[in-house]
Amino acid sequence: MTTDSRPNQHRELADQTVVVIGASSGIGLETARQVRAAGGQVVMVGRDPERLERAAAEVRPLSTTSLDATDTDRLGQFFSDLPGTVDHVISTAGGPSYAPLADMDLAQTSRHFGERLAMTLGTAKYSRGKVRDAGTLLFIGGTGARRPAKGMTVTSALTAALPAITASLALELAPIRVNLIAAGFVDTPLSASLLGDQLEARREELRASLPIRRVVGPQDVAALALHIMRNEALTGATYDIDGGQQLLSQ
Numbered sequence: 001m002t003t004d005s006r007p008n009q010h011r012e013l014a015d016q017t018v019v020v021i022g023a024s025s026g027i028g029l030e031t032a033r034q035v036r037a038a039g040g041q042v043v044m045v046g047r048d049p050e051r052l053e054r055a056a057a058e059v060r061p062l063s064t065t066s067l068d069a070t071d072t073d074r075l076g077q078f079f080s081d082l083p084g085t086v087d088h089v090i091s092t093a094g095g096p097s098y099a100p101l102a103d104m105d106l107a108q109t110s111r112h113f114g115e116r117l118a119m120t121l122g123t124a125k126y127s128r129g130k131v132r133d134a135g136t137l138l139f140i141g142g143t144g145a146r147r148p149a150k151g152m153t154v155t156s157a158l159t160a161a162l163p164a165i166t167a168s169l170a171l172e173l174a175p176i177r178v179n180l181i182a183a184g185f186v187d188t189p190l191s192a193s194l195l196g197d198q199l200e201a202r203r204e205e206l207r208a209s210l211p212i213r214r215v216v217g218p219q220d221v222a223a224l225a226l227h228i229m230r231n232e233a234l235t236g237a238t239y240d241i242d243g244g245q246q247l248l249s250q
Helices: 026-037 049-059 072-081 106-127 153-172 189-209 218-230
Strands: 017-021 041-046 063-066 086-091 131-142 177-183 238-241
Touching: 017 026, 026 041, 026 049, 026 218, 041 049, 049 063, 072 106, 086 106, 086 218, 106 131, 106 153, 131 153, 131 218, 153 177, 153 238, 177 218, 218 238
Parallel strands: 017 041, 017 086, 041 063, 086 131, 131 177, 177 238
Antiparallel strands: none
């Protein structure tokens, strides 16, 4: 007989409530699952009402809200309508923008960049009166664009901006704790949609090259998120989770 000692088997979030923005799939859905396994309650927020409904049927949250988190007016109303305080907020919403300069639609690029920053700052601004002292505001970013590459200009700028924003917010929102998880490639539905028929080749490449000899999955990122929620000494920091991807020469 084997004993499953994964962190999400402990009820260390009992009687705590976590708002998960981007909860209908990928990292957000897995975080909601692990919060429930750890004894916590979940408020699930997602853009697609049908996917959110399917996810909620599995997780059994306190409540669900369908909204686009880039709509900061609706985001503000959502937090205003929350009854009482919550313990933690995690935002997994938002995706990367890849385009070489020659093919870049400047209006679309400007909109993407502005919406991502507004969503991050809006989540911080509107949740500040709802998260308890020593609770967590947690964002998901990335590591892949730290190394310059063609087509990565916008994503690289956001990758650089989010740690600085996180550190400043940790001071401004204290004693609420603010942290950032910077993930490398994670095997999620978003990754599948971006890579299409190249997905399996990418998986095989990572299995062969990463020091951990496997692909990072949503369960890995969610486990880190729960650790950050539980450990009340953590704030203002960026936590990388990429299986050692940054250690590789290419």
